[in-house]
Amino acid sequence: MGDAADGAAKISAGGVLQAVETLTTPSVEKVTTNCGRSVRSSMRPSIALCTTLASTMKAQSDNLEIHIDDMGGSGEPLLLIMGIGAQLVLWPDEFCVRLRDRGFRVIRFDNRDVGQSTYLSNAAAPDPRKTLARAALRRPIDAPYTLSHMARDARAVLDALKIDKAHIVGMSMGGMIAQTFCLEHEARALTLTSISSTPGCRRYALMAKPAAIRALLGPPPLTRDEAGARCTATFVAIGGKTHPTDVALLTQMGRTSFDRGSNPAGFARHLAAICASGSRRKHLPQLKLPTLVIHGSQDPLIPAPAGRATAALIPNSRLLELGDMGHDLPRPLWNVMADAISRLAEDARDARLK
Numbered sequence: 001m002g003d004a005a006d007g008a009a010k011i012s013a014g015g016v017l018q019a020v021e022t023l024t025t026p027s028v029e030k031v032t033t034n035c036g037r038s039v040r041s042s043m044r045p046s047i048a049l050c051t052t053l054a055s056t057m058k059a060q061s062d063n064l065e066i067h068i069d070d071m072g073g074s075g076e077p078l079l080l081i082m083g084i085g086a087q088l089v090l091w092p093d094e095f096c097v098r099l100r101d102r103g104f105r106v107i108r109f110d111n112r113d114v115g116q117s118t119y120l121s122n123a124a125a126p127d128p129r130k131t132l133a134r135a136a137l138r139r140p141i142d143a144p145y146t147l148s149h150m151a152r153d154a155r156a157v158l159d160a161l162k163i164d165k166a167h168i169v170g171m172s173m174g175g176m177i178a179q180t181f182c183l184e185h186e187a188r189a190l191t192l193t194s195i196s197s198t199p200g201c202r203r204y205a206l207m208a209k210p211a212a213i214r215a216l217l218g219p220p221p222l223t224r225d226e227a228g229a230r231c232t233a234t235f236v237a238i239g240g241k242t243h244p245t246d247v248a249l250l251t252q253m254g255r256t257s258f259d260r261g262s263n264p265a266g267f268a269r270h271l272a273a274i275c276a277s278g279s280r281r282k283h284l285p286q287l288k289l290p291t292l293v294i295h296g297s298q299d300p301l302i303p304a305p306a307g308r309a310t311a312a313l314i315p316n317s318r319l320l321e322l323g324d325m326g327h328d329l330p331r332p333l334w335n336v337m338a339d340a341i342s343r344l345a346e347d348a349r350d351a352r353l354k
Helices: 002-020 093-101 128-136 147-160 173-184 210-216 224-238 247-260 264-277 304-313 331-353
Strands: 031-034 037-040 055-061 064-070 076-081 104-109 166-171 189-195 291-296 318-322
Touching: 055 147, 064 147, 076 147, 076 173, 076 331, 093 104, 093 331, 104 147, 128 264, 147 173, 147 264, 166 173, 166 331, 173 189, 173 264, 189 331, 210 224, 224 247, 291 304, 291 331, 304 318, 318 331
Parallel strands: 076 104, 076 166, 166 189, 189 291, 291 318
Antiparallel strands: 031 037, 055 064, 064 104
């Protein structure tokens, strides 16, 4: 791996730097402060998505409020953690229902700095271009918080719901948080499912396609219609090419996210948290949890070798590599993924009973 990998990294680092040259710095939405806690301003409406499906509440974590949607279900709890800058609504409702139909109590939440959770308005919002450039050049990243803090937010969600243990499922950055959660709070996890994610090694970030990076880091939308179009365009760029783009669903997700609250600075801080947290490569072999790794062969943002590496590092893990998936959750694969998560939980349950 040595010289060849280093050479590839240098070439790819140049690609990352080239990709970020044309990016604009996200604008920061104004927020007000209430008793030292950041809240959204009244400039944009705040609505609850799918109130017929979920009950909502707040968890307290590091003096922040974390917004929770508990979609119910009578089975073992399953906690869904979404990715960078993305709100809980990026877990499609119907996908969540399919998980619930397989016997899970399904819980989603907004990570800190997005959606209806607290915005850290008093913290610096590092320029994403500079963050990526510093990461590519192996320079220190000054981040207001790390993935460990975000994993503590997930633990606070379980605490608020009085849940002792849950199945932990994360996508993209959410997969990184899920891995961190299971490393640092393993006693609170039943299983780990890491989707479209990475063990944190720099080489996989440098393998991302420049077009995928540009799509993810474009200027923030200014209207709900623009947010719907931007969400669709982003997933056209980072998603797989096999299945038709679900324009209606993606447009709805983008508009709903805008209505619930837009915070571009949160995206910038999430990116800094990822880059500052480093690699989990040395620690993942210590995991004893039943683990499933799901990854798309067509993923242009976090390439499939990252998923294979994650599975190889975690003892006795399962790898489900889907040839018709990119960095997305295409509708035709919902049953495939839900079934795989369900089988993991069933096998783990059987193993505990032996």
